[in-house]
Amino acid sequence: MYKTWWKEAVVYQVYPRSFMDSNGDGIGDLNGILMKLDYLQELGVNVLWLSPVYQSPNDDNGYDISDYQSIMTEFGTMTDFELLLKAVHERGMKIIMDLVVNHSSDEHSWFMESRSSKDNPKRDFYIWKPGKNGAEPNNWESIFKGSAWGYDEGTDEFYLHLFSKKQPDLNWENPKLREEIYSMMTWWLDKGVDGFRMDVINFLSKDQSYSDGTVHHEKKYGDGSPFFLNGPRIHEFLQEINHRVLSGYDVITVGEMPGVTPEEAQLFTGKDRNELHMVFQFEHMDLGGGPAGKWSNDKWKLSDLKRILSKWQTGLEGNGWNSLYWNNHDQPRIVSRFGNDGKYRIESAKMLAACLHMLQGTPYIYQGEELGMTNVAFESMDEYRDIETLNSYDELVNSHGWSKERMMSAVHARSRDNARTPMQWNDSRNAGFTKGIPWIKVNPNFPEINAERAYNDQNSIFHFYKRLIQLRKQHEIIVYGRFELLLPDDERIFAYTRTLDDEKLLVLCNFKEEHASFSLPEELHSYSSTRLIGNYEQEGEGISIKPLSPYECRVYHLK
Numbered sequence: 001m002y003k004t005w006w007k008e009a010v011v012y013q014v015y016p017r018s019f020m021d022s023n024g025d026g027i028g029d030l031n032g033i034l035m036k037l038d039y040l041q042e043l044g045v046n047v048l049w050l051s052p053v054y055q056s057p058n059d060d061n062g063y064d065i066s067d068y069q070s071i072m073t074e075f076g077t078m079t080d081f082e083l084l085l086k087a088v089h090e091r092g093m094k095i096i097m098d099l100v101v102n103h104s105s106d107e108h109s110w111f112m113e114s115r116s117s118k119d120n121p122k123r124d125f126y127i128w129k130p131g132k133n134g135a136e137p138n139n140w141e142s143i144f145k146g147s148a149w150g151y152d153e154g155t156d157e158f159y160l161h162l163f164s165k166k167q168p169d170l171n172w173e174n175p176k177l178r179e180e181i182y183s184m185m186t187w188w189l190d191k192g193v194d195g196f197r198m199d200v201i202n203f204l205s206k207d208q209s210y211s212d213g214t215v216h217h218e219k220k221y222g223d224g225s226p227f228f229l230n231g232p233r234i235h236e237f238l239q240e241i242n243h244r245v246l247s248g249y250d251v252i253t254v255g256e257m258p259g260v261t262p263e264e265a266q267l268f269t270g271k272d273r274n275e276l277h278m279v280f281q282f283e284h285m286d287l288g289g290g291p292a293g294k295w296s297n298d299k300w301k302l303s304d305l306k307r308i309l310s311k312w313q314t315g316l317e318g319n320g321w322n323s324l325y326w327n328n329h330d331q332p333r334i335v336s337r338f339g340n341d342g343k344y345r346i347e348s349a350k351m352l353a354a355c356l357h358m359l360q361g362t363p364y365i366y367q368g369e370e371l372g373m374t375n376v377a378f379e380s381m382d383e384y385r386d387i388e389t390l391n392s393y394d395e396l397v398n399s400h401g402w403s404k405e406r407m408m409s410a411v412h413a414r415s416r417d418n419a420r421t422p423m424q425w426n427d428s429r430n431a432g433f434t435k436g437i438p439w440i441k442v443n444p445n446f447p448e449i450n451a452e453r454a455y456n457d458q459n460s461i462f463h464f465y466k467r468l469i470q471l472r473k474q475h476e477i478i479v480y481g482r483f484e485l486l487l488p489d490d491e492r493i494f495a496y497t498r499t500l501d502d503e504k505l506l507v508l509c510n511f512k513e514e515h516a517s518f519s520l521p522e523e524l525h526s527y528s529s530t531r532l533i534g535n536y537e538q539e540g541e542g543i544s545i546k547p548l549s550p551y552e553c554r555v556y557h558l559k
């Protein structure tokens, strides 16, 4: 197994808009992040991933970039960024940037030039097609609903936008566009940033046939994904990025890849492939999806979660590397989703943390996860800000006849805004996030759930995360040990071992609010064991075979 720093690191994702507002305009900013570096250092994370901080009209909160080389006005200035980077480096931490190059904003000068005429030199920076029989070039649906094609009256053609109308897709077939992106990436790396999280990076290569996609049940539009997920030139493009830009720097790269399988991920992350270090896969996040996608919010089974995560663990063993995450700015809060955000909030948040952090891979913590922050349930749609949530509400309620109640309950469970309510720092007004009016409301549970309180309580979720991070630094087996699933069919307990030479870890996690008994393979009893961490009082020496309490986790080190 090849050993390196980015396998041993723990990454913390900052969503700058919701992290800390230093100037009272209600929007988080770079100086706000600077103010909180002591907190992040105390937690022990090594790398900060910043969601986009570039100039943007914020149709999709910065994932629509209008200038890749300047800082969003609301977030501060380039000088603020440089100071932040310096301060992070002084603390021995690193920063990775969000690289959003599948699309730009329609307000990027490239797009404004591109749409200005058919023979503009930037025309081919984007994907333009003539209409078909007076309609869109094909039937693809946008991920944010409606057609994936925007009409431009001036030139009487359509441009592709897999996300919102204001996020036109860049044309990676064009070598000039690719050169621009490589020089922009190099500019950031020369400034000293330590790597990139690459937004929907497996969408870059489109099948040039632009054929219609299948129209699934009750849908108006077709599914274009077979024509743009892991398209024909994706490996070539990633190898080119690597060769032209990344190979000259010792940085960390992670590609966001909806629809990726472990077999493909081996190609994307295999050491000799010279593409990326790791990918964000979505199979575990897609649990509970149904005919209305995530809004179906169907029941999910623990055995499925275990099957998926084990498949990724064994699939990349020795041949690639996993990222580990429960949360990010697009997902509901994990304690509300796979845990219990009521009576067992603290127990279940800790159990989920241990369950994830003891797997093989590089863990990612999303802001507030270390506090056990929960989903929010705003009463009215007026309180929601996320474009995907708003467009989906409109489609499902207004065109598909869903009742408002049904949709609101799906929004409460699955909206991206669950992750985007302001970070809860203390119990003062607006949870200490801003002195102004926050751009999105604070979760009303902040008097109970906040960083100050967690920091002062040695038994808090925060201190549990801190301990998990410390353990990873002390025990190589947590980083490099081989994974093996135990009890695959048990619907209550997620149990596994890790093995490195003659050591083992045994991880037992109860995902239910009932007691859960279990029996372990004989061979485990022959080891001598110490408990590394758990979320209930330890009882006695050695492996306890007492049934697990509600949401209990126990992690043992066996020698």
Ligand code: NOJ
Residues within 6 Å of the ligand: 060, 063, 064, 100, 163, 199, 200, 256, 329, 330
């Ligand atoms: C994935 C990002 O994580 C999400 O927030 C964004 O809306 C889309 N890509 C489009 O950039």
